[in-house]
Amino acid sequence: LNRTVFSFVAADVLIRRLSMDEFTELTALLHRAYASLADMGLRYVATYQDEETTRVRCAAGETYVAESEGALCGTITFRPAALTMGTPWYDRPEVASFGQFAVEPTLQGKGIGALLMDVVEARARETGATELALDTAEPAAHLIELYERRGYRFIEHAQWDVTNYRSVIMSKRLLGQ
Numbered sequence: 001l002n003r004t005v006f007s008f009v010a011a012d013v014l015i016r017r018l019s020m021d022e023f024t025e026l027t028a029l030l031h032r033a034y035a036s037l038a039d040m041g042l043r044y045v046a047t048y049q050d051e052e053t054t055r056v057r058c059a060a061g062e063t064y065v066a067e068s069e070g071a072l073c074g075t076i077t078f079r080p081a082a083l084t085m086g087t088p089w090y091d092r093p094e095v096a097s098f099g100q101f102a103v104e105p106t107l108q109g110k111g112i113g114a115l116l117m118d119v120v121e122a123r124a125r126e127t128g129a130t131e132l133a134l135d136t137a138e139p140a141a142h143l144i145e146l147y148e149r150r151g152y153r154f155i156e157h158a159q160w161d162v163t164n165y166r167s168v169i170m171s172k173r174l175l176g177q
């Protein structure tokens with residue numbers, strides 16, 4: 001991805017790869033964004049992960065960030081198929097995935113999340129994956145609906161030991177280039 005500036009939100013938003021000196025800032029952004037899910041009682045890893053966990057999770061893929069006015073305001077981590085594993089669907093060779101998906105609370109609902117999903121869907125196609133999957137909490141109906149509107153469908157349930165809820169795996173078929 002080249003550094004690309006999008007100007008249709010209030011201030012310019014730059015989408016680029018994460019730099020290796022930004023794990024502290026990224027972890028804080030994840031905590032702020034996922035706080036609304038923690039308030040729902042959903043203990044997503046991103047609600048509490050420490051900086052080292054952020055590093056490990058970013059190392060398992062490609063992390064993209066949205067930057068506005070010099071600060072990180074969004075993020076998403078793309079995991080190619082070879083690094084997508086742990087459930088029957090994730091283990092399939094044609095299935096890539098994404099996670100650590102967050103937008104600064106004050107900037108949510110302005111299309112930044114959609115831009116970040118555009119990036120990972122394009123990356124998945126480039127890597128030859130034909131499915132892009134994600135997991136989220138079964139009780140997070142608003143997120144499941146968001147992903148359904150975007151073309152993701154229910155695949156299977158999963159239970160991770162690090163979360164206090166049952167997860168749903170959803171996936172989108174990627175057609176053409």
Ligand SMILES: CC(C)(COP(=O)(O)OP(=O)(O)OC[C@H]1O[C@@H](n2cnc3c(N)ncnc32)[C@H](O)[C@@H]1OP(=O)(O)O)[C@@H](O)C(=O)NCCC(=O)NCCS
Pocket residue numbers: 033034036037101102103104107108109110111112113114115135136137143146149150
């Ligand atoms: C999920 C999240 C990353 C989406 O980013 P965003 O910038 O708010 O998303 P967008 O503005 O591109 O909107 C994407 C969709 O979400 C909807 N949406 C976004 N914010 C919303 C809000 N506050 N209330 C209702 N719907 C909202 C939009 O209507 C849009 O749906 P549409 O494309 O069908 O119209 C962001 O809201 C967030 O950080 N949430 C907390 C963390 C989280 O839930 N992460 C995902 C865990 S699986």
